[in-house]
Amino acid sequence: MPYIPHSDRDRGTMLAAIGIRSIEELFEDVPEHVRFPELNLPTALSEIDVRWELETLAGANLTTAECPCFLGAGAYHHFVPSVVDAVLSRGEFYTAYTPYQPEISQGTLQAIFEYQTMICALTGMEVSNASHYDGATATAEAVITAINVHRLKRRKVALSPFVHPEYRAVVRTYTQGMGLTIAGDEGGGAAELTGLLDEETACLIVQYPDFLGRIEDLGALAAAAHAAGALLVVVADPIALGLLKPPGEFGADIVVGEGQGLGAGLNFGGPYLGFFAARQKYARKIAGRIVGQTVDAAGERGFVLTLSTREQHIRRERATSNICSNQGLVLLAAAVYMAALGKCGMRQVAELCYHKSHYAQRRIGEIDGFTVVDDEPFFKEFMVHCPRPVEEINRYLLEEWDIVGGYDLGRDYPHLQDHMLLCVTEMNSREEIDALVEALEEVTS
Amino acid sequence: MTRPLIFEISRPGRCAASLPALDVPPADLPEELVRRDVSLPEVGELDLIRHYTRLSQLNHGVDVGFYPLGSCTMKYNPKINEQMARLPGFARLHPYQDEETVQGALFLMYHLQEFLAEIGGFAAVSLQPAAGAHGELTGVLMMRAYHLARGDERRDVILVPDSAHGTNPATTTMSGLRVIEIPSDARGNVDLAALEAACREHGDCLVGMMLTNPNTLGLFDEHVEEITALVHEHGGLMYGDGANMNALLGIARPGDLGFDVLHYNLHMTFSTPHGGGGPGSGPVGASERLADFLPAPIVDVDPERSSDEGEFYTFVDPPKSIGRVKAFYGHFGVLVRAYVYTRMLGAGGLRRVAEHAVLNANYLKERLKATYPLPYDRTCMHEFVLAGPPEDVQEAGVHTMDVAKRLMDYGFHPPTVYFPLIVPEALMIEPTETESLEVLDGFVEALLRIAEEARADPDLLHTAPHDAPLQRLDEVHAAKNLILRWEPE
Numbered sequence: 001m002p003y004i005p006h007s008d009r010d011r012g013t014m015l016a017a018i019g020i021r022s023i024e025e026l027f028e029d030v031p032e033h034v035r036f037p038e039l040n041l042p043t044a045l046s047e048i049d050v051r052w053e054l055e056t057l058a059g060a061n062l063t064t065a066e067c068p069c070f071l072g073a074g075a076y077h078h079f080v081p082s083v084v085d086a087v088l089s090r091g092e093f094y095t096a097y098t099p100y101q102p103e104i105s106q107g108t109l110q111a112i113f114e115y116q117t118m119i120c121a122l123t124g125m126e127v128s129n130a131s132h133y134d135g136a137t138a139t140a141e142a143v144i145t146a147i148n149v150h151r152l153k154r155r156k157v158a159l160s161p162f163v164h165p166e167y168r169a170v171v172r173t174y175t176q177g178m179g180l181t182i183a184g185d186e187g188g189g190a191a192e193l194t195g196l197l198d199e200e201t202a203c204l205i206v207q208y209p210d211f212l213g214r215i216e217d218l219g220a221l222a223a224a225a226h227a228a229g230a231l232l233v234v235v236a237d238p239i240a241l242g243l244l245k246p247p248g249e250f251g252a253d254i255v256v257g258e259g260q261g262l263g264a265g266l267n268f269g270g271p272y273l274g275f276f277a278a279r280q281k282y283a284r285k286i287a288g289r290i291v292g293q294t295v296d297a298a299g300e301r302g303f304v305l306t307l308s309t310r311e312q313h314i315r316r317e318r319a320t321s322n323i324c325s326n327q328g329l330v331l332l333a334a335a336v337y338m339a340a341l342g343k344c345g346m347r348q349v350a351e352l353c354y355h356k357s358h359y360a361q362r363r364i365g366e367i368d369g370f371t372v373v374d375d376e377p378f379f380k381e382f383m384v385h386c387p388r389p390v391e392e393i394n395r396y397l398l399e400e401w402d403i404v405g406g407y408d409l410g411r412d413y414p415h416l417q418d419h420m421l422l423c424v425t426e427m428n429s430r431e432e433i434d435a436l437v438e439a440l441e442e443v444t445s
Numbered sequence: 446m447t448r449p450l451i452f453e454i455s456r457p458g459r460c461a462a463s464l465p466a467l468d469v470p471p472a473d474l475p476e477e478l479v480r481r482d483v484s485l486p487e488v489g490e491l492d493l494i495r496h497y498t499r500l501s502q503l504n505h506g507v508d509v510g511f512y513p514l515g516s517c518t519m520k521y522n523p524k525i526n527e528q529m530a531r532l533p534g535f536a537r538l539h540p541y542q543d544e545e546t547v548q549g550a551l552f553l554m555y556h557l558q559e560f561l562a563e564i565g566g567f568a569a570v571s572l573q574p575a576a577g578a579h580g581e582l583t584g585v586l587m588m589r590a591y592h593l594a595r596g597d598e599r600r601d602v603i604l605v606p607d608s609a610h611g612t613n614p615a616t617t618t619m620s621g622l623r624v625i626e627i628p629s630d631a632r633g634n635v636d637l638a639a640l641e642a643a644c645r646e647h648g649d650c651l652v653g654m655m656l657t658n659p660n661t662l663g664l665f666d667e668h669v670e671e672i673t674a675l676v677h678e679h680g681g682l683m684y685g686d687g688a689n690m691n692a693l694l695g696i697a698r699p700g701d702l703g704f705d706v707l708h709y710n711l712h713m714t715f716s717t718p719h720g721g722g723g724p725g726s727g728p729v730g731a732s733e734r735l736a737d738f739l740p741a742p743i744v745d746v747d748p749e750r751s752s753d754e755g756e757f758y759t760f761v762d763p764p765k766s767i768g769r770v771k772a773f774y775g776h777f778g779v780l781v782r783a784y785v786y787t788r789m790l791g792a793g794g795l796r797r798v799a800e801h802a803v804l805n806a807n808y809l810k811e812r813l814k815a816t817y818p819l820p821y822d823r824t825c826m827h828e829f830v831l832a833g834p835p836e837d838v839q840e841a842g843v844h845t846m847d848v849a850k851r852l853m854d855y856g857f858h859p860p861t862v863y864f865p866l867i868v869p870e871a872l873m874i875e876p877t878e879t880e881s882l883e884v885l886d887g888f889v890e891a892l893l894r895i896a897e898e899a900r901a902d903p904d905l906l907h908t909a910p911h912d913a914p915l916q917r918l919d920e921v922h923a924a925k926n927l928i929l930r931w932e933p934e
Contacts, residue, residue: 005879006882026800027665035696045789054529061538063537091506092505092506095507095508095719097519097719097722105503106914114451134771136771170769174770215478268777270777270778289722297919301448304923312612317624324577326576329718332720340461340488343484343487344487345462426465
């Protein structure tokens with residue numbers, strides 16, 4: 001029997017110790033008319049057969065391992081060094097629970113402490129928690145933190161239309177019972193957004209680089225938010241922060257984002273990593289687990305979960321959030337990734353993304369019928385106005401060239417019909433980019 | 446043994462990754478955009494691997510030893526699951542690829558939805574929630590939305606038993622609702638009289654009730670059908686906290702017991718690893734009347750694109766959906782593992798899981814109850830709660846925390862301690878089905894010896910652990926002298 005070690009003899013010994021004759025007797029508290037339902041599930045498979053089935057299913061998908069991919073929009077095809085999976089595959093890490101017993105969980109705890117330190121370094125902030133489910137839920141939790149910082153007295157959120165559309169949807173779902181006003185994301189951009197800031201506004205949320213890949217001036221936004229007494233929340237791409245000025249330098253109060261690019265792989269959308277960093281003064285207001293340094297009885301340095309009086313298992317209905325499980329193992333991947341690439345590697349990956357995407361943008365802008373916006377700084381994603389519907393172009397790229405094309409911005413922005421968002425990372429070689437250019441040239445010819 | 450931080454072994458100029466050279470002409474990079482420096486560590490690849498290998502050796506995990514952490518279902522994590530989740534055909538899919546190119550992934554998700562619906566007795570399932578608490582938020586928002594959709598706008602109360610996980614009341618607050626706590630009775634069930642009184646008092650504003658069954662005492666509520674009927678009678682809905690589903694696989698379906706919505710913990714019941722705190726996965730099952738409120742999107746068959754050659758799977762938004770609860774579709778990598786587990790066990794295997802989880806728990810309970818006080822002496826389900834060490838030992842100043850720390854010296858992870866809150870000095874023990882009789886006997890022997898040690902030499906327990914990587918850690922010191930990141934001296 002898979003995973004159950006009991007022999008008949010063991011069962012006999014145990015039933016005798018309990019003083020019953022059959023296992024069924026253990027379930028007499030369950031109402032008889034619903035007890036032991038016949039579950040209609042497919043027949044059990046052996047490991048050989050399950051492997052065959054799963055390999056067949058996996059084989060039915062077209063993957064980024066097989067063809068060039070220029071799709072980004074919140075999930076990125078970045079390089080994952082082999083050391084990441086080597087560390088993640090250690091049973092001592094992946095079969096452990098939340099480190100509630102610190103004396104035998106120092107591996108997890110120290111890794112989280114190091115992760116917190118690296119996230120702070122990357123974002124330019126002072127405290128980091130031990131993660132949220134993804135960039136979207138981290139953004140929603142940042143809204144709740146901002147509301148709590150203002151002791152529920154400010155109930156308006158100014159949300160940039162160029163924060164990831166799914167993050168904006170999640171912010172709305174999370175806060176639907178809280179009586180908040182969420183404004184700004186139906187409009188056009190920065191100017192309109194800052195116009196919304198008033199004494200009712202708890203926070204201003206912007207993305208850096210934004211959903212269209214553009215690098216906005218956070219300094220002006222921080223000043224506007226702070227002038228209204230609101231917090232500036234920045235949703236950042238951690239890969240971009242290897243190169244770009246960190247939000248902390250501009251005066252951001254909370255920096256969150258999707259950490260998937262830091263060693264997590266694409267995995268069809270999850271599990272990913274919501275990182276969350278803030279100013280020191282908000283340490284007691286933020287949600288989720290936090291690891292702190294302490295000493296043991298012999299005075300040796302060690303690490304523990306701390307400030308847990310914020311959390312649901314202590315504070316119950318007055319907790320800062322209901323979060324319990326987080327993204328522990330994905331956080332570990334991010335820590336290993338950042339340590340492996342380090343100071344130079346993070347910069348190098350970011351520069352590769354920057355230069356390769358600019359090369360691609362310039363080449364595509366030269367094709368008749370395609371136009372690009374070339375007077376705004378961008379990082380690894382850029383918008384292209386196409387001569388035909390994006391869906392048609394993507395179909396052509398896939399069928400004729402085995403290329404996974406870009407994201408159709410018309411899905412989310414009615415004024416951006418026929419606009420494609422392309423993403424170029426260190427994974428895209430010059431040959432791939434040139435092939436994309438050649439394929440797009442064919443589209444118009 | 447020294448345990449340097451990664452920053453302390455960092456030396457300028459080292460790097461553990463090799464990246465390609467730039468193969469395109471460089472673009473103009475405006476200086477005002479660029480940061481000065483990023484203070485990340487600089488280590489070589491071997492040093493990096495040794496660092497994390499050493500760290501891993503400071504951890505206890507299911508692969509290392511027994512982990513009877515109540516309410517957490519620390520069962521074995523099958524290795525085939527890990528291999529299958531890493532197949533490039535799953536691991537290297539972009540979530541926004543054309544549906545035509547990811548039919549294998551959508552097939553898997555659709556059928557996992559179906560399996561979970563069948564196991565729980567529900568009409569539909571969403572795989573999107575990322576963890577148990579996230580599933581709770583999803584389910585409670587669905588209950589709230591259900592009442593609002595009927596134009597019933599007064600309802601803002603959720604009933605929560607005093608034995609509930611902290612996530613239940615925290616979720617209620619996050620959903621903008623009020624918590625009314627319901628006491629437990631002398632047998633560890635929900636106190637029916639108190640529940641009736643609360644229903645009468647708050648009936649007009651009752652959203653519903655959150656109930657964990659079996660509850661956190663490890664007891665199957667003897668009145669569960671009366672409870673669900675009572676809440677329904679007052680217009681409320683029943684939320685099931687599925688943290689303890691490991692006791693119910695093939696034993697009873699929450700949907701059949703009257704629950705309207707429930708979250709599953711794939712990282713508990715369905716054998717996916719806890720990962721040192723996550724990622725979990727908390728799919729939500731819904732009855733017929735709540736199915737339309739599930740978070741978007743879920744996977745369905747597209748009849749127009751299906752043919753004799755096969756079904757075509759597509760993402761759809763339920764008509765009255767509460768919206769999305771996360772980006773993309775859920776923790777797909779975790780879903781692959783849970784799918785593999787369910788396929789390998791089938792209906793019979795799942796029932797044997799629950800049976801042996803309950804057998805193991807009752808065996809431990811029977812062997813320990815003569816020494817450690819058992820506040821509710823009934824047949825338990827997959828776990829049970831002891832009221833700390835023997836009374837005379839407690840009087841001598843030895844507490845549950847001391848027993849827990851001493852267990853580490855015997856090579857065991859301690860049980861959950863001081864929870865549920867309604868049992869003083871609680872020791873909550875959940876062995877799971879994957880542990881053998883010898884392991885259980887070894888654990889019993891250790892606890893019996895610790896009770897003797899507590900009488901002979903209480904200090905031995907007060908100063909435990911003695912054989913762990915570190916001695917007892919000062920949590921108060923950590924909270925008072927906040928050091929939340931490393932800074933160079």
